[in-house]
Structures are given as structure tokens and as C-alpha cells.
Amino acid sequence: MSVTAPPTVLRRRTGIAAGAVLLALAATGCSGLGRTAVGPVSYTTEKDEVVTVHSPSVKGCHTMDPAGSGKVDNRTMIDMILYTTRDCSGRGTAYVATTFSDTNAPRALPWRSYSFVH
Structure with missing residues (x-):
């Protein structure tokens, strides 16, 4: 004698399996997103223009x-590091902690790039 599950149990199992597959797909799709600051x-x-970049990549x-x-x-x-070069290299850097600011002395070289500490 063979035992088969009622249709409601089969539908529930199918629904759970489909949900698990969708959850796995969503998780792998989101893992490719880059982290932002x-x-x-x-x-x-x-020229005294303020430039604002919202949530830049940490990379x-x-x-x-x-x-x-x-x-x-x-x-x-x-936290971020400021550089006087355009390629985030060289000496003369400044470390700026989260929620802080940095203002250069009048004769100092301007900041031309930045990266994040992560």
C-alpha cells in the first residue's frame, strides 16, 4: 500500500521551496551591491562652490x-583620508574621522582626492 500526501500538503511544500529559491536569488542579487559610506x-x-556627494562607495x-x-x-x-594628489597616493595626507571636517591652512596644497578607511 502506498501513502500519498494530501494536495494541501504538497502545495505548502511547493510554496516553501519556491520561497526558499526566491530568497536565495534575492540574497545573491543584493550581495553584488557595493558598500557605501x-x-x-x-x-x-x-570658486566657493559647495560640492556634495551622497553615500559614495567605500571602495x-x-x-x-x-x-x-x-x-x-x-x-x-x-573615516576618510584626504590626499593632495588626484590618485590617492603620496605624502601630505589628512585623516578625517566620521562627522568631522578639515580646513587647510591658506598656504597648504588643496585636497584633490579622498578614500575611506574600511
Whole structure:
């Protein structure tokens, strides 16, 4: 004698299996998204224009206006490093903790790029 499950049990199992597959697909789809520094980074150009970047990626080097900036506000949730070069390299860096700002001295080189500490 063979025992078969009633139709409601089969539908429930099928629904659970389909839900598990959809959840797995959603999780793998979201894992490809890059992490961001939640919050804005603002800097002032030499023409006194304020540039604001909202939630930039924590990966890589971020360039600023070609002329650079003398004032940077880090309102993100991640610390950042400022560079005087356009490629986030070299000496003369500044560490700016989360929710802090940096203002250059009048004779200092302007900041031209930044990266995040992660």
C-alpha cells in the first residue's frame, strides 16, 4: 500500500521551496551591491562652490574638482583620508574621522582626492 500526501500538503511544500529559491536569488542579487559610506561628503572648491556627494562607495579613490578643495566635511559613518594628489597616493595626507571636517591652512596644497578607511 502506498501513502500519498494530501494536495494541501504538497502545495505548502511547493510554496516553501519556491520561497526558499526566491530568497536565495534575492540574497545573491543584493550581495553584488557595493558598500557605501552612508551620508554626504561635502567640499568647497576654490570658486566657493559647495560640492556634495551622497553615500559614495567605500571602495576606491574619489577625485575632487581639478583645482582641489581647502575645506572638506565628512558627514558619513566612515573615516576618510584626504590626499593632495588626484590618485590617492603620496605624502601630505589628512585623516578625517566620521562627522568631522578639515580646513587647510591658506598656504597648504588643496585636497584633490579622498578614500575611506574600511
